[in-house]
Amino acid sequence: MRTTRVLAACGAALMMIGGAAPLAVADAVPEADLAYHGAASIAAGRVGVRFTPRNHGPSAVSDASVRLRWSEPLADGQTLPGGCARAGERDVVCRVGALSADGLGKQISLRVGLRGTPSEVLLEIDTVWNGGAVDRNRDNDRQRVLVLDSGDEYYF
Template identity: 45%
Template sequence: MLPEASARPDASALSGASALRGASALPEPFAGIAPEADVSHHGHVLLWGAGLKVRMRTENHGPSSLTGVTVRVRTSVALAGRQELPQSCLRADGRTVLCRTGSLRADGVQERRLALELRLAGRPDEVVVRVDTLWNGGAADRNPRNNDHKVLAPATGDEYVF
């Protein structure tokens, strides 16, 4: 059975930018709907000897701003024991680093850059680097192709783009 017309929100209540700013701007029946975002990570990786360089920019092309995003960088080989990481990053385990971006405004008008120089345990001939979004504040992201990457980086000293 459908709810009565009087229980449905007025179409004008959903129009305008205020409807996209957060749950408090939505009429009661829509208060539990997650905001929508489109987080993207693009950059390159470079492997030389026991060093792995990861450079990326993170943007939000979606209609809702985000208070922050956590980027996960995972490697197919173990990281060396000690790492010099940016202040916004921490080591999650032997192969994973997590980094926060800070807030990201909607529609790609702002980007955050991240530069990692990781030391690997040993001198591998190649490494697979996975970059993805671990957390985006609970926003729905219907385009994960631009924030979920897997890159093979041979130890050539060349940059491999994602």
């Protein structure tokens, strides 16, 4: 009986010291599952990309942004849609905006020129910012698609 009381007291003390606080903090962080699905094509060094962001939830996201990275350098003098900005030699970052839980965002479409005319390009898409939410399924917000210079669309 005395051993049981000692163990119970130790367990209660541990909960007060460190057990309860991490649970409260973990519960306070929203969880969202962002995903991007769309298509890409390339012809004569011009890459077209369109995709729709989605939040599978369970929490809404106040703001999000996505990075598109090409395996080939972008040509100088890109004209990008509003909300998108060049972020390096091969990168463009686009604002996704707020996403409700289990909601779709607005489709993002852009066309960029590459230096030269490669026969293929690897496009990588991933979340840069998700409003501070935890995303436990990073597989669907990280896309990689090999796009061949055939004029065909490659879906992701």
